Amino acid sequence: YRGVFSDYITVADYKRFKVHYWPCFSSTSKSKDFAISRSRRGEPNRGAFIFEIFVSQHNNPVTNVELPRSWSFYPSEQEVLLLPFFCF
Numbered sequence: 001y002r003g004v005f006s007d008y009i010t011v012a013d014y015k016r017f018k019v020h021y022w023p024c025f026s027s028t029s030k031s032k033d034f035a036i037s038r039s040r041r042g043e044p045n046r047g048a049f050i051f052e053i054f055v056s057q058h059n060n061p062v063t064n065v066e067l068p069r070s071w072s073f074y075p076s077e078q079e080v081l082l083l084p085f086f087c088f
Contacts, residue, residue: 002028003039006047014051021087028053028064030078053088055080 014020029035032050039048055064063086069075082088 001030001032001035002026002051002053003035003037004049004051005039005041006049009049011049014049019087021085022082024084026082026086028080028082030080031076034074034077051088053082055082 028051029038032052035050036048039050040046063083065081065083067079067081069078072079
């Protein structure tokens with residue numbers, strides 16, 4: 001999951017079943033609750049847009065890196081780093 005503060009995106013740009021990409025490394029989480037919390041930045045009434053991203057374990061070349069919890073500032077985040085230009 002990747003949570004984004006809703007004021008930072010144009011929702012109409014993201015249509016279901018349409019291919020998108022981000023041109024940089026993107027931090028995502030296996031925890032939907034964590035993604036929602038981070039996107040709202042501690043303000044529970046703030047709007048959040050949540051991307052649910054599915055990654056195949058068989059991608060070649062590799063498109064993501066599951067980081068060890070010991071590498072994360074937020075170990076409960078269960079961070080997965082998406083490589084630049086990962087298509088979703």
